[in-house]
Amino acid sequence: LKMKRIPEEKIMTRLLEEDKVDRKLIDRMAKIIAEFHKKAETSKRIGEFGSLPMIGTNWRENFEQTKEFIGETISPESYQLIRERIDDFMKRNAALFAKRVAEKRVRECHGDIHSGNIFIADKIYIFDAIEFNERFRYCDVASEIAFLAMDLEFKERSDLSSFLVERYVKYSGDQELEKVFHFYKCYRAYVRGKVISFKLKDPSVDKEEKIAATKEAKAYFELAANYAKYL
Structure with a gap:
């Protein structure tokens, strides 16, 4: 078995650094992800992973x-801010989470879609799906x-993030996605x-490495706190 190494210069993270990711590319990406989600497996059991009790468990663990x-x-x-806003959002939106489960918005997803796992050549390849943990893989498509939207905003490309969401909603027909979007961006950050x-x-x-990790972790938590303010 021979495995080819993916060229670093074709990874989306590098292309973002070089300002080589445009709206046309994001549009293609949104369509690919929406179509993948439409075909992705769902069931009563998978749906439970997007239910409020499971989401609450995940947050308490965090x-x-x-x-x-x-x-x-x-x-x-x-x-304190994130904890209070998250708890309050879950209490106020129990019906919304239940509706998303009933509408089969919880599916067997990729689980780890961010710019470091996207390879762009003639086609767009999203690799390194999570296979080892159902809790990470079975989730609301909004999550x-x-x-990916959070990842783009972390890399200071909120313009591409907004466009990604706009196109994803168009291709998926998920009109209520934006009601839970800051919640899930907060979770991911x-x-x-x-x-x-x-x-x-x-x-x-x-x-x-620890100095660099401290700086990076702080930035993610600050981003999460910023999202929490919108809940």
């Missing part, structure tokens, strides 16, 4: 796992598209901040 980073990568104010924060407790990570 808050518990980031307590030790308060004052280090996330400020006490941001932690999946929110990950918070998880990124959490995962990067874990590096600070890893003895195999050197000092320089």
Whole structure:
């Protein structure tokens, strides 16, 4: 078995740095993701992963796992703000989450769509789907598209993020997506901040990497706090 290495210069992250990603490319991407979601498997069991009890469990786990980073990568104010706004949003929108489950918006998704997992040549290839964890793979399609939108905003391309959402809604027909969009962008940014924060407790990570990780995690948590203000 021979595996070809994907050329770095064709990864979307690099192309964004070089300002080579335009609206035409984003339009193609939105269409590909919308069509993938339409065909993606769904069932009663898969739907449960987008239900309010499961979403609440995921958030409680996030808050518990980031307590030790308060004052280090996330400020006490941001932690409190996000926790309060998320809890309040879930209480106010129980019917909306139930409706999205009933409308089969929860599907077997890719689970990790961000610019580092998109290869752009003549065609667009989205690789490295999560196969090892159902909780990451079975989710509301809004959460999946929110990950890429958040990633674009983190890289200071909110223009492309807005266009991505606009085109995705057109191709998918998901008119209520924007009602949960800041919620899921907040979730995706918070998880990124959490995962990067874990590096600070890893003895195999050197000092320089930890300094860089601290800065990056802080930026993700600040972005999550910004999204939370809209909830």
